Amino acid sequence: MTATDVRDRALPARIASFPFPFPTDTYRYSTNVEPALAPRSTAAGSWGEHVLHVDEHYASDSAECAALLAADPTRLQELPHMRPAAWDAMLYVMGELRRARPDAFGLDRLGGDRWRWRNALLRIEQEFTFGDDATLPSGPLEFVAPQVQDDLVLLDQREGALWADAGVVTAAADWSMRFDVGMSFPEIHGPVPRVHPEGVIDRAHQFLMRLQPGEAYRRTNWTMTVGRRLDTATETYPEWGPDRRLVLEQDLGARLHLRVEVQHLVRLPSSGAVLFLIRTHLLPLEDLARVPAWRDRFAAVLEELPEDMADYKGLTRFRSAAVAWLRGAA
Amino acid sequence: MSVPATQLLRVTRIRAVTDRVREIRLADPDGRPLAGYAPGSHLVVTAGGTRNAYSLTGSGIAPGDYRISVLRTGDDGGSAWLHDVLRAGDLLAVEPPRSAFRPELAARKSFLVAAGIGVTPILSHLAAARAWGRPVEVVYGYRPGEAAHLEEVRQLAGPDLVEAQGRVALADALRERMAVQPWGTHAHACGPAAVLDLFTATARAAGWPPARVHLEHFRAPELSPGRPFTARLRRSGREFPVPSGTSLLEAVLAAGVEVPSMCRQGVCGQCLVPVAAGRVDHRDLVLDEADRLASTHLLACVSRAADTHLELDL
Numbered sequence: 001m002t003a004t005d006v007r008d009r010a011l012p013a014r015i016a017s018f019p020f021p022f023p024t025d026t027y028r029y030s031t032n033v034e035p036a037l038a039p040r041s042t043a044a045g046s047w048g049e050h051v052l053h054v055d056e057h058y059a060s061d062s063a064e065c066a067a068l069l070a071a072d073p074t075r076l077q078e079l080p081h082m083r084p085a086a087w088d089a090m091l092y093v094m095g096e097l098r099r100a101r102p103d104a105f106g107l108d109r110l111g112g113d114r115w116r117w118r119n120a121l122l123r124i125e126q127e128f129t130f131g132d133d134a135t136l137p138s139g140p141l142e143f144v145a146p147q148v149q150d151d152l153v154l155l156d157q158r159e160g161a162l163w164a165d166a167g168v169v170t171a172a173a174d175w176s177m178r179f180d181v182g183m184s185f186p187e188i189h190g191p192v193p194r195v196h197p198e199g200v201i202d203r204a205h206q207f208l209m210r211l212q213p214g215e216a217y218r219r220t221n222w223t224m225t226v227g228r229r230l231d232t233a234t235e236t237y238p239e240w241g242p243d244r245r246l247v248l249e250q251d252l253g254a255r256l257h258l259r260v261e262v263q264h265l266v267r268l269p270s271s272g273a274v275l276f277l278i279r280t281h282l283l284p285l286e287d288l289a290r291v292p293a294w295r296d297r298f299a300a301v302l303e304e305l306p307e308d309m310a311d312y313k314g315l316t317r318f319r320s321a322a323v324a325w326l327r328g329a330a
Numbered sequence: 331m332s333v334p335a336t337q338l339l340r341v342t343r344i345r346a347v348t349d350r351v352r353e354i355r356l357a358d359p360d361g362r363p364l365a366g367y368a369p370g371s372h373l374v375v376t377a378g379g380t381r382n383a384y385s386l387t388g389s390g391i392a393p394g395d396y397r398i399s400v401l402r403t404g405d406d407g408g409s410a411w412l413h414d415v416l417r418a419g420d421l422l423a424v425e426p427p428r429s430a431f432r433p434e435l436a437a438r439k440s441f442l443v444a445a446g447i448g449v450t451p452i453l454s455h456l457a458a459a460r461a462w463g464r465p466v467e468v469v470y471g472y473r474p475g476e477a478a479h480l481e482e483v484r485q486l487a488g489p490d491l492v493e494a495q496g497r498v499a500l501a502d503a504l505r506e507r508m509a510v511q512p513w514g515t516h517a518h519a520c521g522p523a524a525v526l527d528l529f530t531a532t533a534r535a536a537g538w539p540p541a542r543v544h545l546e547h548f549r550a551p552e553l554s555p556g557r558p559f560t561a562r563l564r565r566s567g568r569e570f571p572v573p574s575g576t577s578l579l580e581a582v583l584a585a586g587v588e589v590p591s592m593c594r595q596g597v598c599g600q601c602l603v604p605v606a607a608g609r610v611d612h613r614d615l616v617l618d619e620a621d622r623l624a625s626t627h628l629l630a631c632v633s634r635a636a637d638t639h640l641e642l643d644l
Contacts, residue, residue, distance in 0.1 A: 031599070034592045081436040084462050088366075091392070109363075109392070130391065131461060156435050159541050165436070206615050207597040213427055214365045217593070269366025270390040270458070272432040 014056065015290060016045030018283050019262050021220040025300035027309075029195045031203045036216040036264055043293035050100035051216055051264050052093070052148060053279065058121055061230065066146040068170045068231060075170050075233070076142055077181035082166035083139075085154045085273035087131055090140035091115075092268055092275060093148050119147055141168050150264075153177070153276040155185065155208070162208055162274060164188060171230035171280045173223050173259060174314060179234065193308045208274055211267040218264045223313040224322070225259040228282050244317050252325050253286035256318065258298060285322065289329040299326035336376065338421040339364075339396065347399055351447060351478045352413060353387075356396040356422060366390050369458040370431030370451040370518070370546065373398055376423040378411030381554075385450035385520070385546075386427060387479065389457035396424070399478055401447040431518070431546040433458060438514030439465040441507070443529055444483075445500065445521025446472060451546050452520055453479050456486050466490055469507055471500030471525065500525065504532045520546035556611070559635035563587065563644045564606045572634070579630035587644055589630060596632035603628060604643035609636035 020042045039049045047053070069075055078086060094117055097105040106118035113130040124147065128135040136143050145152060145168035153167035162185040169177035180188050185208070189201045196202075211217070225232055226243035264277040289295040302315070303323045310316050339356040347353050356373075358364055367390040372383045375398070384398035403409045416422065433440055433455050440459050444452035449470060459466035468487045471494040472480070484491060492507060494500040508517070517538065519529040526545050533543045555575035561582070562569045572581040579601050582589055591601040596614030604627050612622045614629040621627070634640075 031597055032592070033598055035594070079436075084435060084458075113391070157432070158434050158436060203597050203599075203615060207593070207595065210595070213367050213371065213429055267429075270368060270392070271435065272368035272429055273435070 011044050011290065012287075015283065015287050017047050017053070017055065018042070018044065018281055018287075019047040019220055019260050020044070020291075020294050020297075021222050021260050022297050022301050025297060026304050027222075027301045029192070029198070029200050029309075031200055031207065033204070033207060033217045033219045033265070036218040036266075044291040048218065048262070051096045051218075051266070051277065052100045052150065053262075054097070054101050054104065054121070054149070058149060061149045062122060062146045064230060065168075065170045069142065069145065069168070072235065074178045074235075076139075076145070076168045077177050078139065078141060078166040079182060082154055082156065082273070083133075084131070085156065085268060085271040085275075086140045086166060088268040088271040088273065089152060089154055089275050090144040091130065092266065093144050093150075093152070093277075097148065122147060141166065145170070150277040150279040153278070154268075155274040155276060157209055157272065157274065160209075161185060162205065167276075169233070169278075171278070172233040173221075173225075173261065173280070174232055174234060174237075176234035191312070193312050208265060211265065211274060213267050213269045213272075216264055216266045218262060221261045221263060223259050224315055224318075225257045225282060226255055226318075228257060228284070230280055230282070244314060252318075252321060253289065253329065254284050256285045256322055256325075257282040258285070258288055285325060285329075289326060295326050295329060299323050302326075336423045336425055339424055341416060341418050341420045341422055342395060344416070344418050347478045348476050350402045350476070351399050352402075353397055353399045354412065354416065354422075356398075356424065357394070359421065364393050364396060365426055366392055367427035368429040368432045369454040370433065371427040371429040371454070372431075372451070373427055374425040375408070375412070377408035378415060380408040380411075382408035383428075385431075385454065387450050387453045387457075389454065389461050390427075391458070391461060396427075399447065399450050401478075431520070431544065433464075433518065434516040434542075434544075437464070437516035437542075438512055439467065439516075441511050441515050441517040442466060442468045443504065443517065443519035443521070443525075444468065444470045445519075445525040446476070447478060448519070448521030448525070448546070449477075449479050449483065450520070452518070453483060453486075455518060456483065460486050467507065467511070468492070469494060469500070469503050471495075471497070471503070471521070497525075497528075501528055501532075504529060505536075508532050508536045508538065516542045516544065518544045518546070523547070556634045559637070560639050561635070562606075562639065562641040564641055565644060577631050578628075578634055578640075582630060582642070582644065589644075591631060594631040596629050599629065601630045603630050606641040606643040608640035610634075610640065611636040 036051055039046045094107045098107045104120045108116045110116055115128055117126045151169040151171050153164055155162040156165045164180050164183055167177045185205045229240055232240050260281045262279045266275045268275050302319055310319055340359040342357045343355040345353050367386055369390050372385045374381050374383050387397045400409050400412045402413045431451055442452045442455050467490045469492045470483055474495055492503045494503040558573045561572050570585050572578055579591055589601050592598040599616040610625050610628045611634050613632040
C-alpha cells in the first residue's frame with residue numbers, strides 16, 4: 001500500500017478488511033484455490049487471517065438468518081444420512097469462531113463427548129453431547145447457522161463424486177439450496193458459462209475429492225447486488241430482481257454493491273464430508289471508490305467482462321452505468 | 331497433493347494385542363487436541379527410517395489419542411523397529427491422518443469384512459457405525475490364537491458378528507452372508523490380497539454392483555516424497571539439489587527465483603514452468619495426456635525429475 005493508493009487516511013474496517021478479488025484488469029473463471037488461514041493484503045488493508053471473520057454486521061446478519069429460517073424453513077436442507085456431517089460441521093464452526101474471536105466464543109470439552117459452547121455476542125450458552133440430537137434445542141445445522149455469518153453447504157463423497165446433501169443458505173447469490181440439494185457438484189455448476197470446456201469445474205471437483213482431513217482451502221467469487229441485500233435467493237427473486245432494472249434512477253454509488261464471496265473448502269475430520277463455507281461481503285461503489293486502485297481495477301474488469309459472463313452474473317442492465325460511475329468518481 | 335507436514339507425537343502406551351501384534355497409542359506431547367479423522371483413515375509413520383502406513387482403529391470423533399496396531403512382518407523394516415526399538419515415552423514422527431477407505435454415509439447398511447490384521451480399519455468403521463446408530467454387520471476371519479482386537483469387535487458388534495476360523499470357513503461365511511444383505515448395503519473389506527480376491531469374486535457372484543464393494547489393500551503411502559534429484563536453471567546456469575520431501579517449487583523459490591503459485595497440490599496450474607531437458611514424473615491433475623507426452627512444461631509443486639537431473643528454462 002502506498003500513500004497515493006488511499007485517498008482516506010483512516011479507512012473504516014468494512015473497507016480495510018474487504019476481500020477485493022481482482023488481481024488483474026481482466027476476470028475469467030479459474031480453479032483459483034489457495035490454502036486458507038493466510039492473511040492476503042490488498043490496496044486498502046488485508047483479509048483472510050482466519051477461516052471465519054466476525055464483523056460489525058454480526059448481530060444483524062444473525063437476526064436476518066434466523067428470521068429467514070423461521071419464515072422459510074426450506075432454506076435448510078438435510079438428507080437423513082448427513083446428520084454425522086452436520087454435527088461435524090457444527091463442531092468445526094464453533095472451533096473456528098473461537099479461534100477467530102477467543103474473547104467472544106468459548107468451546108470446552110467437559111469430558112468424553114460432553115462439550116460446552118459459549119457465544120457472548122448472542123448470549124448463548126449450551127452444553128451438548130456430540131452426536132446426541134436431544135442435547136440441542138434444534139438440529140446442529142439449525143443451531144449453528146445463525147451464529148456464523150457464512151452459509152454452510154455439506155458435500156458427501158461417494159461413487160466418485162461429491163453430492164450437496166445438506167446446507168443452510170440464507171445469502172445465496174441467485175441460487176437455491178432447496179433446488180440443488182442432492183445434486184452432484186458437476187450438476188450444480190451446469191449453468192455456469194465457459195467453465196466446462198476449460199475443465200475448471202472438473203479440476204475443482206477432483207481437487208475437492210482429494211482434500212484431506214484438516215486441510216482448508218479458499219477461493220473468491222463475485223457478482224453485484226442492488227442494495228445491501230444478503231438474501232438474493234431464487235425463492236425471493238420477485239422481491240429483489242426488479243431492483244436490477246430500477247438501479248439507474250438514483251444514488252448509484254450508494255445502491256450498487258460489489259458482492260464478493262469468500263468460500264472456504266474444508267474436509268471435515270470424522271464424517272469425511274466436505275464443508276463449503278460461503279461468506280458474502282457487500283461493499284457499495286462509493287466505499288470501493290475510496291480506494292483508487294480498486295476503483296480503477298473494478299472499472300477495467302467490468303468493462304472488459306465478456307457478454308455471456310456479465311449475463312450469467314446478472315450485470316447486463318447496469319454494467320455500463322457502473323463503469324461510467326466509477327470512471328466519473330476518479 | 332502436497333507432501334503433508336510431519337508431527338512428532340508421544341508414545342503414551344504400548345500393549346501386546348497378540349503375540350505378533352502390538353497396539354501403539356500416541357498423543358500430542360503438549361497435550362493439544364489431535365485432529366479427528368474419518369473411519370478407515372491411516373497414519374503414515376516414520377519407523378526406523380522407512381515410511382509405513384497403519385490404519386487408525388478408533389471412531390475418529392474428537393480422538394483423545396491415535397491408536398494403531400502393528401503386525402510384525404519380519405526381522406528388519408518398519409514393523410520390526412516398532413516392535414523392538416520403540417518404547418513408551420518416545421517421540422514418533424507421523425504424518426496427519428489420511429483417508430482413502432471411508433464409510434458410505436448414505437449406505438442403508440455397512441457389511442464389514444476383516445481378515446487377519448485387516449481388522450484394524452474395520453474396527454474403526456464398526457466403532458463409528460455404532461456411535462451413529464448405523465446398521466452394520468461384521469465378518470471376521472482369523473487363525474485361532476491370532477485374532478487381534480477380537481474382544482473389542484465382539485463387544486461392539488454383539489449379535490451382528492460372524493466369526494470364521496480359517497480360510498474355508500471365511501469363504502463359506504462370505505458366500506452365505508453376502509447373499510442376504512439388503513439392497514443399498516455397502517461392503518468394505520480389508521485383508522490380504524487372497525482374501526480380497528475371494529471377497530470381490532463372492533460379491534460378483536452374488537450380484538453386488540461394483541460401486542458398493544470397497545477394498546482396503548495393505549497400502550503403501552500415497553504421493554511419496556519422491557527421490558532426490560538435481561535441478562538446473564538454464565538461464566542462470568544455477569544448479570541445486572532437490573531433496574526427497576522437498577518440492578521442485580520450494581527448491582526453486584529457495585534459490586531466489588520467483589514462480590507464481592497457489593494451490594501447491596497440482597490442480598490450479600499456476601506454477602507451470604518450461605522444461606529445457608530431462609524426463610519428468612508428472613504428478614499433477616492439470617496437464618492432459620498430450621501435454622505429458624510433449625513434456626515441454628511441468629507443474630513444479632508436485633512433479634519431479636524421473637531421473638537424477640532436470641533442467642528448467644528459467
